Amino acid sequence: MSFFSRAKPSASMAKERLRMVLIQDRSLLSPGMLDSMRKDMIEVLNKYFVVDNEGIEIDIDSKDTSTMLVANIPIIQTKRRTNQ
Amino acid sequence: MGRSIVVTSGKGGVGKTTLTANLGYGLSLEGKKVVLVDTDIGLRNLDVILGLENRVVYDVVNVAEGTCELQQALVKDKRLGSSLFLLPAAQTRRKEDISNDQLKQIVTALKGAFDYVILDCPAGIEHGFNNAVNSADEAVVVVTPEVSSVRDADRVIGLLESAGVNDISLVVNRIKPEMVSSGEMMSVEDVLDILAVRLLGVIPEDRQVIVSTNKGEPIILNEKSLATSAIKAIVNRLEGREVPIPTFGKRGFWARLSDAITGRRKQ
Ligand SMILES: Nc1ncnc2c1ncn2[C@@H]1O[C@H](COP(=O)(O)OP(=O)(O)OP(=O)(O)O)[C@@H](O)[C@H]1O
Numbered sequence: 068m069s070f071f072s073r074a075k076p077s078a079s080m081a082k083e084r085l086r087m088v089l090i091q092d093r094s095l096l097s098p099g100m101l102d103s104m105r106k107d108m109i110e111v112l113n114k115y116f117v118v119d120n121e122g123i124e125i126d127i128d129s130k131d132t133s134t135m136l137v138a139n140i141p142i143i144q145t146k147r148r149t150n151q
Numbered sequence: 152m153g154r155s156i157v158v159t160s161g162k163g164g165v166g167k168t169t170l171t172a173n174l175g176y177g178l179s180l181e182g183k184k185v186v187l188v189d190t191d192i193g194l195r196n197l198d199v200i201l202g203l204e205n206r207v208v209y210d211v212v213n214v215a216e217g218t219c220e221l222q223q224a225l226v227k228d229k230r231l232g233s234s235l236f237l238l239p240a241a242q243t244r245r246k247e248d249i250s251n252d253q254l255k256q257i258v259t260a261l262k263g264a265f266d267y268v269i270l271d272c273p274a275g276i277e278h279g280f281n282n283a284v285n286s287a288d289e290a291v292v293v294v295t296p297e298v299s300s301v302r303d304a305d306r307v308i309g310l311l312e313s314a315g316v317n318d319i320s321l322v323v324n325r326i327k328p329e330m331v332s333s334g335e336m337m338s339v340e341d342v343l344d345i346l347a348v349r350l351l352g353v354i355p356e357d358r359q360v361i362v363s364t365n366k367g368e369p370i371i372l373n374e375k376s377l378a379t380s381a382i383k384a385i386v387n388r389l390e391g392r393e394v395p396i397p398t399f400g401k402r403g404f405w406a407r408l409s410d411a412i413t414g415r416r417k418q
């Protein structure tokens with residue numbers, strides 16, 4: 068077997084394709100999951116900023132072999148840190 | 152109290168029944184009292200794999216409905232004295248003919264009398280799957296190194312976790328070492344990377360499995376079989392002995408090199 072004549076081994080393709088399909092199967096993209104994550108994030112963010120709750124956009128982007136969580140969070144106001 | 156273990160997979164035909172039968176045999180040879188429960192109602196097979204098909208009188212649905220006593224339905228494998236028993240599935244009934252509570256009760260009763268209660272789960276994720284899974288404390292997920300099987304296994308692992316079965320381990324079946332070496336089949340490591348559960352064992356593809364099955368004999372008595380040592384290792388690990396898991400097919404130098412080159416070129 069020579070690598071000159073070979074395309075990418077099919078086992079690697081299988082693994083990559085599984086990775087992608089399982090991201091969806093594991094329902095990271097399900098509306099319920101995203102919604103509860105959004106609530107959790109707002110709670111944390113509100114400690115530091117006043118954010119536009121309605122304007123938050125959260126998405127999962129899959130490109131080639133990487134997957135990214137992309138969040139757009141409009142900040143209305145920063146909070147003044149009183150203690151610590 | 153014995154252990155109840157469900158052998159499951161999601162995808163059909165990956166080797167659940169074959170593994171169940173052989174684990175039963177292997178654990179019995181270790182001196183354990185084992186009962187195998189066929190929960191694949193309507194598609195009974197564990198009896199023929201064990202070569203006990205001519206001795207079946209009653210089945211698990213008869214027990215659930217009270218037509219017979221639990222003991223009456225148990226078929227003894229005489230080759231092993233009285234350490235291996237089968238509780239057959241009903242062949243002419245439907246999965247819905249036994250409820251989850253009924254099966255649970257049966258399994259609980261069996262756990263009182265046996266060291267191991269192993270449930271052979273039907274394919275799919277419907278009623279029969281739910282029944283089997285909800286009656287067991289532990290799960291062994293069988294997977295073959297193929298995209299569809301791994302995907303289904305992932306789904307099943309999720310369902311097991313939400314059913315509260317947290318002791319989950321994996322058996323990779325039908326590995327073809329030469330295909331793994333040439334990069335044409337996912338390796339055990341690949342599958343583990345994706346599924347991220349504890350590995351219990353690896354069984355190679357082996358023609359002797361069919362030969363043994365034809366005769367209604369367990370594979371682990373077949374000295375010629377490559378699968379024999381693999382299954383014995385699984386038995387040992389179930390018994391808590393940390394024996395090494397034999398691996399089959401290391402990714403070869405050329406496969407890794409070509410992977411690296413084509414992978415880089417692609418990006
Ligand atoms: N390691 C192996 N090598 C070769 N053949 C195998 C191996 N394991 C299982 N088989 C074969 O695969 C086929 C399916 O096996 P089996 O009936 O055990 O699968 P199953 O998961 O119980 O199927 P089902 O989902 O229909 O209940 C059988 O013909 C069996 O002999």
Ligand SMILES: [Mg+2]
Nearest residue numbers: 167168191196
């Ligand atoms: Mg089966």
